[in-house]
Amino acid sequence: MSIRALVIDDEKETLDLFSELLTTHNIQVVGKGHNGQEALFLFQKLKPDVVYLDVSMPVYDGLYALEKIREINPNAIVFLIVEKMSLKSEMKMNRLNPSFVFREPLDVDEIIQNTHRFCLPPKDELENMQKTMITLALKNTLLELGHDELDKVMSILKKDYNLTLDDCYDNPEDLKHVLQDLFGESYDDILQSLRSNMKEISSHHSTKTFISNLHE
Template structure:
């Protein structure tokens, strides 16, 4: 059994079907002081990693083979309605943004994005979570 000591570091799981993209994002997050627990490559792995690791956040791509981001988002929130899932994806139109918001996404970050904007969203949502505040999803 792995126990994690909370010392203020935000813990995330990165889910991205592009292996190189997942590695680059994970490394950028680590450089910025975010603890990347694991990487996964489809919606099913997102659910499995969430259940196993209980991260503070799941950073979830939408367009993936086999099990997409909608599957991952729905199943994670069925398992834990308080889970924080940030959608990080290209090609999200307004209808999809509304659907993701209704499903319970904590934030929607469109690719390409500035890493500091993503880090800012993580910190903002984490602070709201720690203070038991409920706000509208962040859309970047």
């Protein structure tokens, strides 16, 4: 799953270096800005998964941007990058509830670990998402053959294996037997159609494994 990031810093060199750092860790930088006002505009336009905000910027600083972003989306993931700040600014920052505060000098591992922690769903949740998408692709593939064919597959799965379509994700061998027995020489065509319906998730490991298990 790709993480889409917005990076805001008034120093161009720092902005470019930080963006390059994120990119090398497979975090997609979809936008860059140089002050808090640009941060707000780009946040509304690009709808990133995460915003990295330098606090110390002239005119419209990071706290300005954080405050405005919180008004739009109280649950937005916003990371602040802080070198030093006054007690007053520190108190304001805490009231605005940033998702995480990175203190300079920056720790790359800390940045990447927290980005993943906040932006990526837990492994079991991700697995459930994959299962749902694969089941939907399977159902659409069978519906292309007709409602009667879908009903036949579901009926045989239930009768012979006590399975539903949802269960096929964890039992691809049983699904393969049902489809091969029911459709014979057309089985390969069904696999091709299934691959097409899974195109958007074809790069996911669980999708590749599922398709691989359906091959003879």
